[in-house]
Amino acid sequence: MPHIELEITPDTNIRELVAQLPVAAQVMEAFGLGCSGCGVSRSETVAQGALAHGLRVEPILAALTQARLSGFVPLISNEDRRPLRRAPGEFRGRAKIAHVVAIMSGKGGVGKSLVTALIALGLRRQHLRVGILDADITGPSIPKLFGLRTPLTIEADPNAKTPQGHPQPLMLPAVTRSAIEVVSSNLLTDKEDTAMIWRGPILTGVIRQFYEQVLWSDLDFLLIDLPPGTSDAPLTVLQSMSLDGVVLVTMPQALATMIVRKAANLVHQLKKPVLGVVENMSYFVAPDTGTTYEIFGPSYANRVAELAQAPLLARIPIDPAKALFADEGRVEEIDDPVCDELATQLLAAIAAHPKPKETISII
Numbered sequence: 001m002p003h004i005e006l007e008i009t010p011d012t013n014i015r016e017l018v019a020q021l022p023v024a025a026q027v028m029e030a031f032g033l034g035c036s037g038c039g040v041s042r043s044e045t046v047a048q049g050a051l052a053h054g055l056r057v058e059p060i061l062a063a064l065t066q067a068r069l070s071g072f073v074p075l076i077s078n079e080d081r082r083p084l085r086r087a088p089g090e091f092r093g094r095a096k097i098a099h100v101v102a103i104m105s106g107k108g109g110v111g112k113s114l115v116t117a118l119i120a121l122g123l124r125r126q127h128l129r130v131g132i133l134d135a136d137i138t139g140p141s142i143p144k145l146f147g148l149r150t151p152l153t154i155e156a157d158p159n160a161k162t163p164q165g166h167p168q169p170l171m172l173p174a175v176t177r178s179a180i181e182v183v184s185s186n187l188l189t190d191k192e193d194t195a196m197i198w199r200g201p202i203l204t205g206v207i208r209q210f211y212e213q214v215l216w217s218d219l220d221f222l223l224i225d226l227p228p229g230t231s232d233a234p235l236t237v238l239q240s241m242s243l244d245g246v247v248l249v250t251m252p253q254a255l256a257t258m259i260v261r262k263a264a265n266l267v268h269q270l271k272k273p274v275l276g277v278v279e280n281m282s283y284f285v286a287p288d289t290g291t292t293y294e295i296f297g298p299s300y301a302n303r304v305a306e307l308a309q310a311p312l313l314a315r316i317p318i319d320p321a322k323a324l325f326a327d328e329g330r331v332e333e334i335d336d337p338v339c340d341e342l343a344t345q346l347l348a349a350i351a352a353h354p355k356p357k358e359t360i361s362i363i
């Protein structure tokens, strides 16, 4: 029997609503808000959910109220479920992106992409609007972490032409269950395992396109998952975007530490702040005994942070549960305080380094 007492307002918590009125989950699903069951929406209200997904809240409230009375999901018009995204052509005005933060590592395999995803989750849980630009073009793993498979929609910009006179392509970002916008080279083809050969200048061109020729929504944060190392592509991004700064991801290995130091020097040479250091795979806590093991050796986190002249944002242990969620494309179900810790620390670091007003130069 539907629960008649329940008041449904823009401030109603989605989680609590679904717990009391299970059909509400189907209504949210019908609007493309399939996150009602996952950890991200723990404190999210209907209004915040609608805003994050770019939808108007009124039709959602109306549908929820109808479902409460009838027990069924009502018919929802296509118009009501279509996000209020910016129209092509508005693009030149550029989305308003308040903060751009690049996530960098000295070498591959230290968990840079997973850390990027955890930061994004933490920021979303503070109800901030977040996008991830997967600039790791040759090893893109962001879509896999979020279970995104559908190739990006590409439209022709009616107001812009390429130098050859062709319509300028515009990409619509993919949107995860918790409304994080994602653009990645892995979403340019429907074959996940297609190896793409990109050479330096093309790489930087693609990263530029991902920034400029995408209909990003207005965002509080755009996180850029940089390719590992200090090659051309990360350099170009660092030089040419209006970055707030860089987060360095490392792990407890002498080699990783040495390389991350090189990365920190590079960032400083380019006069961008290192906002913080994250030591991933720092240690392992045995679930049966609670004993802590330093699998890769002793932590260098404080030393690296000191060398990078930046705060240590977090030490993240080796956690098979996180690896499993990541592998299965369910990273948004990771419900770990480290996400909040990363987000809170990053916000504090950004507040300590106000971004100088600069014009965005083109790559």
Ligand code: ADP
Residues within 6 Å of the ligand: 105, 107, 108, 109, 110, 111, 112, 113, 114, 115, 141, 280, 281, 316, 317, 318, 319, 320, 322, 323, 324, 326, 327
């Ligand atoms: P990178 O982007 O630096 O190349 P990834 O984020 O792709 O690294 O991580 C490499 C692998 O390690 C992935 O399979 C990921 O799930 C796993 N991994 C990363 N961090 C952790 C962690 N803290 N605990 C367990 N597995 C992790």
